[in-house]
Amino acid sequence: MFFKQGNWYENRQGKFQVIELSSGKMVIRYENGMRCTINNLQLHERIVRNIQDEKYAVHVTCLCNWGDAEILRHIQGESLPSYALLNNCCWRRVCQVRGRNFSDVDDETWIDICTRRGYLLERQNPRGF
Numbered sequence: 001m002f003f004k005q006g007n008w009y010e011n012r013q014g015k016f017q018v019i020e021l022s023s024g025k026m027v028i029r030y031e032n033g034m035r036c037t038i039n040n041l042q043l044h045e046r047i048v049r050n051i052q053d054e055k056y057a058v059h060v061t062c063l064c065n066w067g068d069a070e071i072l073r074h075i076q077g078e079s080l081p082s083y084a085l086l087n088n089c090c091w092r093r094v095c096q097v098r099g100r101n102f103s104d105v106d107d108e109t110w111i112d113i114c115t116r117r118g119y120l121l122e123r124q125n126p127r128g129f
Contacts, residue, residue, distance in 0.1 A: 005018050016028040085116060
């Protein structure tokens with residue numbers, strides 16, 4: 001399972017911590033204290049990123065140094081790190097790999113990745129300055 005009790009994650013509503021986790025549902029608490037119960041974990045896993053897994057990733061490597069096969073694996077698994085979607089050089093590399101392997105990346109996966117990138121860019125600069 002993607003989620004672990006006590007870990008922090010992020011979705012469109014903001015950062016949250018998993019308070020309670022049982023089969024098929026979880027209770028989360030956002031930074032502002034609001035609590036929410038999630039019943040469909042499979043759907044929710046598609047729109048969430050694990051902050052703790054990426055905490056130090058930005059300082060460790062740039063996606064430009066990764067091989068095509070590794071990038072393709074991350075594209076197919078929708079597990080590209082957030083910095084790869086925000087940095088122009090990394091995003092250019094992701095697009096190159098997708099272009100070279102066009103038939104290996106289904107449209108829905110690519111749309112989800114582009115949507116996540118748009119969300120991250122908007123969140124980074126919400127007023128457009």
